[in-house]
Amino acid sequence: MSSEAGPLTTWGMSWRNLCRQPLRTLLTALGISIGVAAIVAFGSIVRGFWASTNAAIHFSEGDMMVFQAGVAADLFSSLDEAPTRAALLNDPDVVEAVPILMHIMPAPRLRFGFTIGMHPEDMRARGRHLIRGRYPEADDELLLGSVAARLAKLDVGDRTYLARRHFRVVGVFETEVVYFNSAMVVPLTGLQKILNRPGQVSSFQVRVRRGADPALVGQRIERNHPNLFTVTGAEQYHKVDQGLEMANALVAAVSLLAFIIGGVIIANTMWMTVHERTREIGVLRAVGWTRRRIVTMIIAEAAGVGLLACALGCLLGAGLAVLSTRVSVTAQFVDPVFDWQPFTIALVTAVVLSVIGGALPALRAAGISPVEALRHE
């Protein structure tokens, strides 16, 4: 029988060694993949928060949001509708200022009864998002976002209630903003009555004159009106809400935890495998393999486990993130974005922790005396 096998390489040796104990390799990779999955799932969800926040700020060609200055959270912002709108429209570059009142209140079958109050004419100006029904015309009529309609099992013509008041669903809309899709939109005056906040709104969505720089307009508004904060992008949202920053910090904490746990798992496995293969490593040293080549072989094995863990973790993490859009607890505010960032972080984390986790066992292997190793049982 003639052999068709290819040449053996150091990398090939690493691969063969990984295949020797496939179950151990798989279990180790699975252990690490949980950390990787957490990075991918949380990372893509937080990226989704950022994307949704950006989309909310720029919804229907808006350029910025305006809030009360100094609030702890966007929902606590309170502005006098008429004077603030007049002040905003007084700016030469502002062409539109849409008042919005936001609140969270109990609603059947919705974990978060996210409610938005807008004037019906402003709703109609955003008509392309209505997928069925019509716009509210009375204070006891509401629009439902597509996610809210699905979760609440409501559709056009159904009745529901908000804050112990009955409402009729007259339309369903869908936007690119998951927060909006999870919301109920009611006439602004009606919501102001329910909340006992006549003439009060949370924010304004502002559109500037074509050609004007929204950032400069925002700075001018803040300068002229110290009681206002302007937000032109998600990166500025921390001025009115720290939620995004906290989410980012959470991802960093999860990544660090995954890094530590994964590093320990891989170091443990590689330490065991080096111990079990002490005699073989002694043989390799005895036939002339250098310490560097031994280190390369062990690190390559660790990196192989890391890459496998990365692949498994990315699939698992992406699956969890997608699943979170189908579970009622999270579906109202989760819309993961699978761009390069969480996957790159996962890949870098997996490879770096593999190299670090494999380094100590590799150095141990390289330091093994061939004589002692060949005596090893």
Add this chain to the structure above:
Amino acid sequence: MSECRSPPGHGLVREPETMQNASINATPLITARGLIKRYDDGRVTALDGLDLEVAAGEFVALCGPSGCGKSTLLNLIAAIDRPDAGTLTVAGRPLRDLTSAESDHYRTHTVGLIFQLHNLLPNLTALENIQVPLIAAGMRPAERVRRARLLLEQVGLADRADDRPPMLSGGERQRVAVARALANRPKLVLADEPTGALDSRAGEAVLDLLTAMRQDHGITLVVVTHDVGVAARADRVLHLLDGRLAD
């Protein structure tokens, strides 16, 4: 296994007819002077001022009771261990002064090792096991495969190239180990009980192979053995006792 003794007509130094073997060069390949090796913080003396010369092309059998220092001497010549005192020169190179990188280079290019328990890597095929020292030598992949195949043919295992060690008999494994030891065309092959784990027939076959390879490749062969049959084939049989050559 009976204790190895000099076969009839063989003293510590074999009779002139063998020494006149054409392949033996008068220049010593291995020279040891006052070689000392101790273990356990000096409590155990493995070699105690050993002097030795082995000529290039010579086949030397090292015999002696367990613990007399045979394997220690082999390890020192293989540069996988270092003497505590004395000088050991192989092919004109003092081994005690070698750096780690020089030791690796020496083990790759000058010495071939054969162990009692073959020590083949179980997850590699016969062909791949022979390539392991060739990787250390930095040989190009295609050339590695070509050389390994040639060696497998020479040890009569061309048809077992893709078999892993567990699929081979003890004798076949040891023949692969011989091929691996010869992979980098070493000047010197060191074998520690190469037939110790084999039945007599397989042991004979390995011995035939070693002696044939020695003739074909012009190598110097130093074999640690308890086997009378091995000693009978050697040019010289050296007896070690308490870390020295017996008188």
